[in-house]
Amino acid sequence: MATISDVASRAGVSTATVSRALNGKSTVDPELVARVIAAARELGYQPNGPARNLRRQEAAVLALIISDVENPFFTAIARGVEDVAHKVGYSVVLCNADENAAKERRYIDVAIQERVAGVIMSPTSTATNIDPLVNRSTPVVAVDRPLPGHPSDTVLVDTRLAAREATEHLLARGYRRIGCVTGPSGVRTAEDRLAGYRDALRAANQRGSTRLVRRTEFRAPGANRAAHELLAQPEPPDALLVANSAMAIGALGALAERGLRPGRDVGVVAFDDVPWAALVDPPLTVVAQPAYEIGTVAAQLLLARVNDGARPATTTTLAARLIERGSSHR
Amino acid sequence: MATISDVASRAGVSTATVSRALNGKSTVDPELVARVIAAARELGYQPNGPARNLRRQEAAVLALIISDVENPFFTAIARGVEDVAHKVGYSVVLCNADENAAKERRYIDVAIQERVAGVIMSPTSTATNIDPLVNRSTPVVAVDRPLPGHPSDTVLVDTRLAAREATEHLLARGYRRIGCVTGPSGVRTAEDRLAGYRDALRAANQRGSTRLVRRTEFRAPGANRAAHELLAQPEPPDALLVANSAMAIGALGALAERGLRPGRDVGVVAFDDVPWAALVDPPLTVVAQPAYEIGTVAAQLLLARVNDGARPATTTTLAARLIERGSSHR
DNA sequence: CACACTGGAGTAATCGTTTACTCAGACCGT
DNA sequence: ACGGTCTGAGTAAACGATTACTCCAGTGTG
Incomplete structure (x- = not known):
């Protein structure tokens, strides 16, 4: 060569x-x-990249550690990050932590070893430890979920408010016993969506019941079980707020398995506006999160910090948007 | 540090x-x-990774250049590659060529500069040029589509046979005028699916008509237009074979927009078994491709070649499986 | 006319590892 | 007891780029 x-x-x-x-x-x-x-x-x-990076003591590479490559929400973030980074000559390496703290830990080590210029990550849980990055003063931007411990640039969605609005929408549509299928405890987005749901119930003078709430991993099988459990109760919910699109698949599957029609029998609102949401029958009412924009904002923040490590940390909160479709209309 | x-x-x-x-x-x-x-x-x-890689003249990193991160088929491949690579201590960097030859070209250059151990890629088109990799004897494995030019390890799905079987299935179900919405010309999987479709028609002594075939990019909007065109004809098709899941979204949307019910009015079979396929009404009949397995096989081949550059190039062809659901039953 | 200055090119040090080579000592067999 | 082997550790030379420093020629100035 x-x-x-x-x-x-x-x-x-x-x-x-x-x-x-x-x-x-x-x-x-x-x-x-x-x-x-x-x-x-x-x-x-x-x-020779390694030689150049060795000498320059820095590579024009950003690491993006996402919690699930198969979740369209995160791949949309990835596109946003890439588009911004490429424009200024940075490459992006995408790492899939798979909601697994060990894999995440491993990718953090890889990022350090390869001396990337910066890291964008959606932490898998409160257990996420970015001390190694902070100690080496590698810039980090958190997306979707805040990082525990150190203050750092963060790009979030106001998911609590969005959950509240979604729940209020269901109440306004006449649903009275609303259930919630959310993510594991310790994951901020899961907690926030639950909190927003409770906010709405409280504002409507309803007493929430833990019997109407299930927590499970952010995937279809868990949500399927959770929905079955909720619906099998003596006083089942007449609507469900579901915390992401993979879970929506599980929950809608459970409804179908029980012969219940979304909307008419059980109102459904799910987070994330996936391309197929309009295709199911009835079309799925969703909370659309600005995923691509999260990616672009995060990349801009990270690049700014790479050039000026002393900038104060900022938190950007973007709004989500409720898209009403048939699954929340009787 | x-x-x-x-x-x-x-x-x-x-x-x-x-x-x-x-x-x-x-x-x-x-x-x-x-x-x-x-x-x-x-x-x-x-x-220090760069120092180590400089000295060792090789990094324990594989590049995976896929043609679309937002396509679940490719993200499933990515998981297969990652799982195998991690087991033997390799990292995987995921690059999204976005069906764009320029981005692809750029990522090939990045892979060369960073001196990755090997590259797995799904070429965007026949224009893909891997000469730079071959010249530097960087091992390359092609997935989903063969690489033009140089013989190289390749992992494919017998997509022509699968398309034929899917078409025969529609014929067996009583559909008589079957249309095909496939990808752009020059993309091998698009050609093969069309060829399999024609094989089936020929075997059934039907003369295919170009009026029943549309080519478009592998995305929903193009497929939506294509399906509308096909269905607006004086003698519209009574069934559609659709070449991937994003296109299925476009085509099913077109049916809904025309008040046609999949199955009863127009039979539909699409490639790729996505999680939501069973949720739409009626559930979508699909050709399930073994995407995860493509990834694992490709990674194994690549690692084998990294250790022994002289191995002869092999082509592995995996079988796809038709999953019959409601959209292909009247 | 001598001298300071400047632009542009070369020389060589440097980044942090890995590893070929060297060397000292321990151990063994005759 | 002595030479030969072997083990395990240190010394120093790479790897290929960037860049501080040096040097030279040409220009401008007093």
Whole structure:
């Protein structure tokens, strides 16, 4: 593989000149620049990234550690991050922590070892420990969920308010016993959605009951079990607030298995506006989160911090939007 | 940030010994190993990846360049690759080419610069050029679609046969004018699915008509337009074979917009068994591709080639499976 | 005309590892 | 007892880029 000295000798200059010509750092005779560029092209020269990063003590790479690649919410964030990063010459490596604290831990180590310029992450839980990153002063931006411990730039959705609005919408539609299927305890988004749900009940002078709430992992099978449990009770809920789209699949499956029709029999509102939401029958009422925008904002914050580590930490909260469809109408 | 010589002096040994103790390459006095490990832990030492990669001339990193992160088929492949790679200590960086040849080209360059151990990719089109990788003898494994030009390890699905079986299934169910919505010309999976569709028609002594075929990008909006065009004809199709799940969303949307019920009015079979397929009404008949397995096989092939560049190139073809549901029953 | 200054190129140090080579001592067989 | 082997640790040379420093020639100025 061609190295910088191959290029240098072919162009008849020193390696320093090649480096300067290619990076445009300092002024170089235009004729030499042309010779260098020609030589580099002829040899198919690609600079050795590790060597460059070793010397520069930093790579133009951002790590994005997301809690689930198969969740469209997170892949949309990823696209937002990528689009911003690429525009300014950064690459993004995507790491899938899979809602698994051990994998997450491992990817944090990888990010440190590879000396990435910064990390964007959606922490799997309150157990997430970013001390290693903080100790090495690697900039970190949290998305979707705040990071425990250190203050850091954070991009969130006002999910508590969104949950409250969704619940109020169900109440306004005449549903009276609203259940909630949310994520595991310790995960902030799960807690917030539950809190918003309770806010709405309280504002309507309803006493919430723990019998109407289930917590489970953010995936379809858990939500399926949870929905079955809720609906099998003597006084089952007449509506469900479901905390993400994978869980919506499980919950809607449970309704179908029990011969219940969403909307008419059990009102349903789920978080995340997935492409298929409008296709199910009846179409699914959802809370649309601005996922792509979360990604772009996070990337901008991270890049700003890479250039100025002293900036104070900020928290950006974006609004979610309720999209009413048939599953919340009798 | 602590370096290897910090660890060395704290443990009272040379850097060479630290390296050997930590990597377990050569025999080191157990007592020294213990001292080194203790010192490393106390300092929070994380080896400098770029330095290590520079010296070793190779990084324990695989690049996975997929054509669309938002397509569940590709994210499932990604999980397969990750699971295998992690087991043997490799990291995976996921790159989203977004069905865009320029982005793909760029990620190939990044992979070369970072000197990754190998690349797994689903080429966006026949324009994909992996010469730069081949010239530097970086191992490449193609998934889902073969690579033009060089022979290389390839993991495919027998998508032509699957398309044929899906079409035969529709014929067996009594549908007579079957239409096909497939991907752009030049993309192998799009061609193969169309070819399988035609195989089935030919075997049934039907003359296919180009009026029943539409090609479009592998996304919902294109498929929506295509389905509308097909259905607006004087002699519209009574069934549709749709080439992936994003397109299925577009096509099912078109049916709904025209007041047509899948199954009863227009039979539908789509590629890819997405989690929501069973939720739509009627449930969607699909061709399930073994995406996760594609990922695991590809990763194994790539790792094998990293260890032995001289292995002959192989092509693995996996079978897809038709899952019959309501959308293909009148 | 001598001298300071400047722009542009080369020389060589440097980043943090890994590893070929060297070397000291322990152990063994004759 | 002595040479040969072997084990395990240290020394120093890479890896390939960037960049501080040096040097030279050309220019401007007093």
